[in-house]
Amino acid sequence: MKTISWRLVLVFAVMVTAVIYLLPSLKPALWPHKQINLGLDLQGGMHLVLEVDTDKAVKSTAERISQEIRELLKKNRIRHVSVDQIENAKISAQIKKEENIEKFKALLDDDFKDLRMLSESKSDGTLTIVMDLPDRDADHIKKLAVDQALETIRNRIDQFGVSEPDIRRQGDNRILIQLPGIKDTQRAKDLIGKTALLEFKLVDDTQSVEAALKGNAPPGTEILYKVEEDPATRRSIKTPFLLKKRTLLTGAYLTDARVQIDSQYNEPYVSINFDKKGARIFERITGDNVNKRLAIVLDNNVYSAPVIQEKIAGGQARITGRFTTEEARDLAIVLRAGALPAPVDILEERTVGPSLGADSIRKGLISMCIGGIFVVVFMILYYKGAGLIADIALILNIVLIAAGLAGFQATLTLPGIAGIILTIGMAVDANVIIFERIREEISIGRTPRAAVDAGYERATLTILDANVTTLIAALVLFQFGTGPVKGFAVTLSLGVISSLFTALILSRLIFDYIFMNRKVKTLSI
Amino acid sequence: MQFIKPDININFIGKRKIAFGVSIAMIVVSVISLIVHKGPKLGIDFSGGTLIQAKFLTPTKIADIKAGLQNIALSKSSVQQFGDMQANEYLIRTESTAATGERFSSDVEKALNSATGVEVEIRRVEMVGPQVGEDLREKALFAMFYALLFITIYISGRFELKWILSGVVASALIGAVYIFKLFDVSIPFLIVTALIVSLILFWFLELKYAMGAIVALIHDVTITVGIFSIFNKEFTLPIIAALLTIIGYSLNDTIIVFDRIRENLRRYHKNPLEVILNRSINETLSRTILTSLTTLFVVVTLYFLGGGIIHDFAFALIIGVLVGTYSSIFVASPILLAWQSRQQKK
Numbered sequence: 029m030k031t032i033s034w035r036l037v038l039v040f041a042v043m044v045t046a047v048i049y050l051l052p053s054l055k056p057a058l059w060p061h062k063q064i065n066l067g068l069d070l071q072g073g074m075h076l077v078l079e080v081d082t083d084k085a086v087k088s089t090a091e092r093i094s095q096e097i098r099e100l101l102k103k104n105r106i107r108h109v110s111v112d113q114i115e116n117a118k119i120s121a122q123i124k125k126e127e128n129i130e131k132f133k134a135l136l137d138d139d140f141k142d143l144r145m146l147s148e149s150k151s152d153g154t155l156t157i158v159m160d161l162p163d164r165d166a167d168h169i170k171k172l173a174v175d176q177a178l179e180t181i182r183n184r185i186d187q188f189g190v191s192e193p194d195i196r197r198q199g200d201n202r203i204l205i206q207l208p209g210i211k212d213t214q215r216a217k218d219l220i221g222k223t224a225l226l227e228f229k230l231v232d233d234t235q236s237v238e239a240a241l242k243g244n245a246p247p248g249t250e251i252l253y254k255v256e257e258d259p260a261t262r263r264s265i266k267t268p269f270l271l272k273k274r275t276l277l278t279g280a281y282l283t284d285a286r287v288q289i290d291s292q293y294n295e296p297y298v299s300i301n302f303d304k305k306g307a308r309i310f311e312r313i314t315g316d317n318v319n320k321r322l323a324i325v326l327d328n329n330v331y332s333a334p335v336i337q338e339k340i341a342g343g344q345a346r347i348t349g350r351f352t353t354e355e356a357r358d359l360a361i362v363l364r365a366g367a368l369p370a371p372v373d374i375l376e377e378r379t380v381g382p383s384l385g386a387d388s389i390r391k392g393l394i395s396m397c398i399g400g401i402f403v404v405v406f407m408i409l410y411y412k413g414a415g416l417i418a419d420i421a422l423i424l425n426i427v428l429i430a431a432g433l434a435g436f437q438a439t440l441t442l443p444g445i446a447g448i449i450l451t452i453g454m455a456v457d458a459n460v461i462i463f464e465r466i467r468e469e470i471s472i473g474r475t476p477r478a479a480v481d482a483g484y485e486r487a488t489l490t491i492l493d494a495n496v497t498t499l500i501a502a503l504v505l506f507q508f509g510t511g512p513v514k515g516f517a518v519t520l521s522l523g524v525i526s527s528l529f530t531a532l533i534l535s536r537l538i539f540d541y542i543f544m545n546r547k548v549k550t551l552s553i
Numbered sequence: 554m555q556f557i558k559p560d561i562n563i564n565f566i567g568k569r570k571i572a573f574g575v576s577i578a579m580i581v582v583s584v585i586s587l588i589v590h591k592g593p594k595l596g597i598d599f600s601g602g603t604l605i606q607a608k609f610l611t612p613t614k615i616a617d618i619k620a621g622l623q624n625i626a627l628s629k630s631s632v633q634q635f636g637d638m639q640a641n642e643y644l645i646r647t648e649s650t651a652a653t654g655e656r657f658s659s660d661v662e663k664a665l666n667s668a669t670g671v672e673v674e675i676r677r678v679e680m681v682g683p684q685v686g687e688d689l690r691e692k693a694l695f696a697m698f699y700a701l702l703f704i705t706i707y708i709s710g711r712f713e714l715k716w717i718l719s720g721v722v723a724s725a726l727i728g729a730v731y732i733f734k735l736f737d738v739s740i741p742f743l744i745v746t747a748l749i750v751s752l753i754l755f756w757f758l759e760l761k762y763a764m765g766a767i768v769a770l771i772h773d774v775t776i777t778v779g780i781f782s783i784f785n786k787e788f789t790l791p792i793i794a795a796l797l798t799i800i801g802y803s804l805n806d807t808i809i810v811f812d813r814i815r816e817n818l819r820r821y822h823k824n825p826l827e828v829i830l831n832r833s834i835n836e837t838l839s840r841t842i843l844t845s846l847t848t849l850f851v852v853v854t855l856y857f858l859g860g861g862i863i864h865d866f867a868f869a870l871i872i873g874v875l876v877g878t879y880s881s882i883f884v885a886s887p888i889l890l891a892w893q894s895r896q897q898k899k
Binding site: 069077079213214373374375376377378379380381383384387388391392394395398399400402403406407409410411442443446449450452453454456457460461464467468471486489490493494495496497498499500501502504505507508509510511512513516517520 | 708851
């Protein structure tokens with residue numbers, strides 16, 4: 029009697045907990061708790077792994093530093109020194125005249141003492157100094173680049189509007205992004221992957237673009253293209269621009285970017301606002317370069333290059349182009365969220381359409397029902413009354429797995445459903461072991477009660493042993509698996525644990541009740 | 554109802570030589586197939602590449618699909634029917650990973666549509682870069698390795714009650730693996746070495762149950778991998794999950810027989826080991842068959858009704874259940890006999 033009561037309390041408690049966790053998934057209105065999460069393979073969506081090109085971040089820092097050095101040299105009137113960023117994020121300085129060497133070194137010691145000296149060589153009176161960023165600084169830049177990329181991408185996705193995105197860091201320089209239920213995957217990918225480095229550069233008018241294309245580009249210039257699609261012929265048109273390499277202003281000073289509709293042409297454009305400092309720089313640039321053309325460059329693509337009519341104060345500018353409303357909206361989002369500190373590459377992509385997900389759910393459930401019905405019928409045919417007990421245990425088992433999924437906020441995937449189906453097949457194992465043991469005990473002449481007691485007693489350890497191995501495999505899988513496979517590991521582990529509970533405690537409880545309520549002479553087994 | 558009568562007495566152990574021959578033959582065929590196919594056929598999860606699942610509204614010729622792919626620089630792709638015949642679904646695979654950039658799926662859709670003249674839906678795109686493929690390969694192999702390691706520790710600890718000894722075995726294994734890793738050897742080689750080392754250790758430390766279980770495991774996994782290779786099926790992440798499940802499942806059967814052997818050894822210690830082994834296998838036969846049957850049925854249901862994505866996974870489990878059941882009767886227990894002959898020689 030005493031043993032029955034603790035089992036009863038335990039079973040009751042587990043059942044109630046299970047129902048509480050399951051209710052939201054069955055009737056969300058009744059109990060506002062979290063529902064069972066469906067994996068991307070079931071509800072459709074996109075899984076992306078990006079790699080942040082952290083070397084590029086270090087390189088652009090080196091580029092920035094060499095630009096700073098150049099500016100300082102200019103300010104301090106130190107001549108005959110050329111500073112360039114060369115391969116592998118190194119900075120090389122070439123100094124021609126003896127008197128400048130001292131000055132240059134003094135300048136380095138004063139303002140750039142963090143740079144590491146790599147080599148100094150002298151030939152034909154020219155001193156070449158190669159420097160780079162110390163490893164500690166480079167590592168810091170890399171780490172910061174990934175952090176910033178993560179934050180930027182999170183901002184962009186938030187503004188794009190995806191419910192429950194999962195964005196996290198993976199390893200050193202990878203970012204894992206999961207966007208459940210997303211339909212326009214292409215747009216999302218473009219939005220996430222865009223570096224969105226906005227730059228303002230002057231158009232170089234000293235030389236024609238045609239001559240520059242033939243290889244006569246003046247030093248300090250570059251050729252960038254404006255790419256447009258003709259809406260009528262759907263061909264892309266590339267227009268070259270000869271630009272001064274130097275960036276006058278970047279998107280770093282942006283405070284806002286919004287889509288506006290041009291009242292004249294009824295075309296969308298993006299209006300941008302600079303912060304105070306940005307506005308001041310913009311005012312100076314426009315003031316100094318009236319009648320010149322200022323190119324607006326995004327990720328090395330020229331968007332437009334309007335002629336500066338007058339000095340523009342107030343820090344407002346507009347980016348035009350032949351945008352669709354969607355394109356303009358996405359551009360505004362990436363500009364608002366800011367540029368990625370370094371380009372990102374897509375390393376892994378898995379996209380599942382919603383119709384395929386729905387198919388998978390339907391097929392999974394059908395297999396589960398048919399497999400389940402077979403096992404239930406088989407157990408009743410084979411073990412009669414005892415089979416019925418095993419079936420009750422089996423059904424409760426499935427309820428427990430589902431409750432476990434909801435309770436632990438685990439994700440149900442297609443392999444996860446397969447795991448539940450597998451559990452249905454394997455969960456009766458424990459009952460089979462016990463029932464076979466009971467049959468053996470009865471055949472050697474024990475009373476039903478004694479046979480059941482002995483059966484459970486002897487089978488318990490065996491059952492534990494047998495299940496531990498499956499559990500080990502499932503746990504290792506959980507540790508190493510990703511996405512759908514992890515879902516399999518979860519349902520399999522839950523299945524093993526709940527089948528232990530139902531076989532060893534619940535079915536035993538039912539047997540005990542049968543023996544308590546009436547005198548049993550024969551056992552239906 | 555009873556399939557197997559309680560007084561059944563099949564002489565399994567007496568047939569061990571036949572079983573031994575069958576097992577060796579299957580393993581040899583598996584290994585030959587693996588050699589002929591130059592190792593297991595890796596899916597895009599492990600080799601890197603792009604996979605596209607496309608569903609057409611009406612039946613379509615594979616040649617037309619290939620023609621469409623040629624226009625968008627995917628000419629080196631392989632195309633095959635996928636899932637049900639009536640579903641008109643096809644899997645397109647290519648080694649290229651660069652292509653999924655901008656507008657990829659809409660381009661594919663357009664190209665297929667214009668080449669076949671049939672409305673098409675891109676239902677799934679999977680792209681795995683070579684670096685990620687390599688990482689996943691490493692992860693999968695380590696998962697197999699650690700599963701084997703933990704199971705080894707558990708079995709030698711649990712069955713021989715030699716936890717300290719099993720700890721020693723485990724640390725020896727981890728140490729060996731660590732040293733080999735320093736020399737940057739490939740992981741398959743690492744796993745094979747680890748297995749050989751553990752078998753040698755078991756033999757000398759007389760951990761006979763552990764030895765039997767591990768031999769059965771190697772047997773099951775090798776044959777399943779071999780059959781996959783014979784049918785030219787691909788290894789993907791879910792297949793690795795299936796293999797790990799097979800490891801757990803096959804041991805499950807083995808452990809139940811071993812448990813009975815231990816029990817019977819205490820009870821009938823005067824009988825020769827052969828008789829005890831046979832008796833134990835026969836006593837648990839009913840349970841072994843029943844459980845395998847219920848499990849087999851659900852995985853067969855999954856195989857036929859679960860849809861294309863889960864097809865190979867279910868196939869691996871079917872083989873695993875069959876081979877696992879066979880090995881717990883015909884492989885794991887007869888290994889215990891090896892000790893008897895060894896002790897007699899002493």
